[in-house]
Amino acid sequence: MSHFKQLIWLSIFVLLVSPCMLQAKVTATIDRTDIGAGETFVLNIRVEEDTAEQPDLSLIPQEFTIVSQSQYHHSQFINGKRATVQGWQIKLKTLKSGELTIPSITVGKFATQPIKLNIRDSSDQLNLNGESKVIFLEAEVDTNEAYVQQQVIFTVKLYRAVNTHYASLSEPQADNAIVEKLGDDTQFEKYINNRRYHVTQRRYALFPQQSGETEISAVNFTADVTDNSRRNRSSFLSATRPISITTKPINLSVKPKPTNVSEPWLPATDVVLTDKWSPNTQELKVGEPVTWTILLNVQGLSESQLPEIEIPRVAGLQWYYDSPQKERQINDDGVVGQRIEKLAVIPSKEGIVTIPEVKLSWWDTKSDSEKTAVLSARTFKVLPAASTTQTAGISPLPQIESLTSSNDPALQSQLQKWQLAAAALLALWLVTLFAYWRKPVSSKPAQKNQLASPPPQKANDVFKLLLTAAKQGNNAKIEQLLIEWVNLNGFTQYHSIGSLAKVIDDSSLKAKLEHLESMRYSATNSATNISLVKSDFEHILSALSVQQNNAASQAIPPLYPR
Structure with missing residues (x-):
């Protein structure tokens, strides 16, 4: 029993001493204690x-930023x-x-002691x-209110009268806001109190996404500078030391959009609509x-914030949208968002058609x-479709001077000879015509039936190619071969899919043809299968054929008009 008690006390002693022993195996120190906000130090x-x-x-609190880390290892015999x-x-x-604390850091089974720090305020x-x-x-x-x-333009300027090494300038941050850098840094020189400064200017565009109060974080500059007060006595070289300076945070008041304002919400300083x-x-x-290009330019908004341009429908015009282009430019006033819409108008x-005004409401922040x-x-005059065949101009026959009115005897004699010859020719033609009428009817098909025979071999070949293109879903080829096949079958007045669609009564087939025509003007949907079959x-x-017969019957006047 006494031995058992000794074992229990020994176990308790080991448990109490073990953490100290484990902590004694690992240590944590910092390279200096005088640390300012934004300055680096080494743990x-x-x-x-x-x-x-x-x-x-991961045990290091979020208040600290890990700038870099390295590892070392060495052994020796003692x-x-x-x-x-x-x-x-x-x-x-x-x-x-x-006062900040670096907590205990574990390394496997070992743990460091916490370290307390007193970080002094940093100056700008x-x-x-x-x-x-x-x-x-x-x-x-x-602006402090938006x-x-x-768009809110945030500008930071760094003035340096001495050389720096390993310089770094942090980025501003703001809750519930999009922050975008505007172009490259601007470098210039400026004299202040007879001292020359090298100035670096950096600009950002902030787009707050939520109303209320928000804070734009401080911007921190860190670098190494030469400090003559730290010159090593055994060397002519001056020592360098890390420095850190920080701006003050900036408060921003964000207002909600006004009530009863038109949609979409576009807070900007200038909005321009142009077209071509x-x-x-x-x-x-x-x-x-024809191609209609509409350009929307907005000063103070990015291209991702611009809405689709709504265009009213116009009877007698069909248009097909291409994918919009979105671009941006940077000028002295910040971001210029651009949206380019291209339409194929058919x-x-x-007749006369008018495209009404295109309007876009926006909020002028100035x-x-x-x-x-x-x-x-804009008003257009729409002309009929150009005809494919031109009727040759028929010039009037030259007037023949009357011969019978002449009193010349020689001319009268010559005229009588021509009249006799013409009478003989007429008699011969009548005899020939009488013989032809009495000729038995041939068993060969008449010319009229030959014209009504099936289409020539070329039309059949084109139809086979058309069916192949339909199976492959080649929309461009389908459109080309369908028009060619229709023309080869005698319907030469059709030169577009749109003109064919007007004749079709079947709503499903009509929709297929209209979709096929729209593919020509859409780069994104060119591979869509229209599913046309034989x-x-x-x-x-x-x-x-029905359309042509109806048109022909309407064009023939009655034999005995009343």
Whole structure:
């Protein structure tokens, strides 16, 4: 029983001492204690044992940023025993000031002691070697009050009167806002109090996404600078030291969009709608497409914020949209978003057509009022489709001077001879015609029946190619071969899919043809299968025949008009 009690006390002692023993195997130190907000310092973790474990850096609080890290390892023999030291150097920084703590960091079965830090406030300027303000920062916004989704320009300027090494400038951040850098940095020189500064200017566009108060974070500049006060006495070289300066945070008040405002919501400083027609003409032709390009330019919004341009439908015009192009430009006032819409416009009937005004409402952030961008109305004269065959001009026959009115005897005698010859020829023609009428009817088909025979072999060959293209889903080939096949079957007045679709009564087939025509003007849907089959093509030919017969019957006047 006494032995059992001793074993229990020994176990308790081991449990109490083990953490201390484990902690004694690993240590954590920092390279300096005078640390300002934004300045870097090194956390050194050292393990007096060879281990494959790595320190758990996820335990470091979010207030600290890990700038870099490295690892070292060395061994030596002391009194015949091998001693191993392994360690990690983690460079950290924080923008917060006050008392902060680096908690216990575990390395496998070992753990470090926590480290308490007192981080002093950082300034937006640096005094060095007895001189004030050798490096300083400036940060500003073009407005402290903005609407939700309105552009806010944030500008930071870095002034340097001394050389720096390993310089770094952090990015601004803001909750519930999109932050985008505007172009490249601008470099220039400026004299202040007879001191020359090298200035780096960087601009950002902020687009707040939620109304309320938001804070634009401080921007931090870190670098190494030469410090003559730290010159090594045994060397002529001056020592460098890390420095850090930080701007003050900026508060931004974000207003919600006004009530009863038109949609879409476009807070901007300028909105312009322009268009272009190619070819630039006031006359269109039925079935012939023209390109209508509409350009939307918005100062103060990115291209991703621009809406689709709504265009009213116009009777007698069909248009097919291409994929919109979205672009952006950067100028002194920030972002210029661009949206380019291209349409293929095809007139379907002749006459006068007017495309009404295209309007887009937007909110002018300068005047704090709603405005409307307008694209002027445009009127076109639509001409009938161009005919494929030109009727040759028939010049009038030359007038023949009357012979009978002449009183010349010789001419009268010559005329009598011609009259006798013409009478003889007429008699001969009548005899020949009488003989032809009495000739038995031949068993060969008449010429009329020959004209009604099936289409020539070329039409059949084209039809086979058409069926192959339909199976492959080659829309461009289907359109080309279908028009060619229809023309070879005698319907030469049809030159577009749209003209064929007008004749078709079957709504399903009509929709297929209209979809096929739209493929020509859509780059994104060119591979869509229209699913046309043999029976569809035969139905088209049948419908064309009915249309032609109806037109012919209406064109023949009655034999005995009343």
